[in-house]
Amino acid sequence: MPKTTKYVAKVPDADGVIHYTAQENAVWRDLVAQQQPNVERLAAAPFLTGQRCLNLPVDRVPQCVEVSEVLEDLTGWRVAPVPALIGFGRFFKMLSEKTFPAASFIRDRESFDYIEEPDIFHEIYGHTPLLTDPRFAKFSQRIGETGLASDPADYSWLIRLYWFTVEFGLIREGEQIKALGSGLASSPGELSHSIFGPSVIRKPFDVIDILRTPYRIDINQPIYFVLDDVEQLLEASERDLLVDIKKAQALGLHKPVFPPKPEAA
Structure with missing residues (x-):
């Protein structure tokens, strides 16, 4: 996540409603x-x-309160608006409490096809569909619980498991590979890139390999991990992820397959 943003959080009223403009x-x-x-x-x-479960409106920004009503009935989760940028500690705590933090602003027209930080389109359109499924809801909560039990120095290692699954995961369906992650679902360019990109490396799902794989948030991913089925994700949630993190740290990070991010002028 970027450290700064040009966007300002939208604040809900007393009823939890955010008043978005017509634009x-x-x-x-x-x-x-x-x-x-x-x-x-x-x-x-x-x-x-x-x-299909959520039946999100197509002509206006959905409200967190109305999405939460559906999620609470299905999996006990809810969505809460937050500022554009929150720290890993708060993020993990909210996940552990079955609360998904949703940045409340929506991108402007200049960033229509790509925005580095998450906005309400990424959060609601991209994330909440999987939270209707108890399997993905359980995995997300497990990430949060593990984060709470981790040292801050381990946060960047743990978040890679979330990044390469919930955000940018792929999964096999029969003979095809399909997009699973929210970052893919909400990205016009990267969705197709992840499945058809000729330079893309698609690796089998492996927890230790994922924990050792660096990524950049400001480019299309050069590497994706492919689940054979959802059960692999459930099995990962039952592992001792703190032990996995220590093992990955002992082995060290893989060499990045992308160039370093340019320094800001």
């Missing part, structure tokens, strides 16, 4: 219209099932 609602509408055909073609079945 902001139009950005949501146009993002959904652009992305939904690609999602229906390339996204994994659990994501599409979650979308």
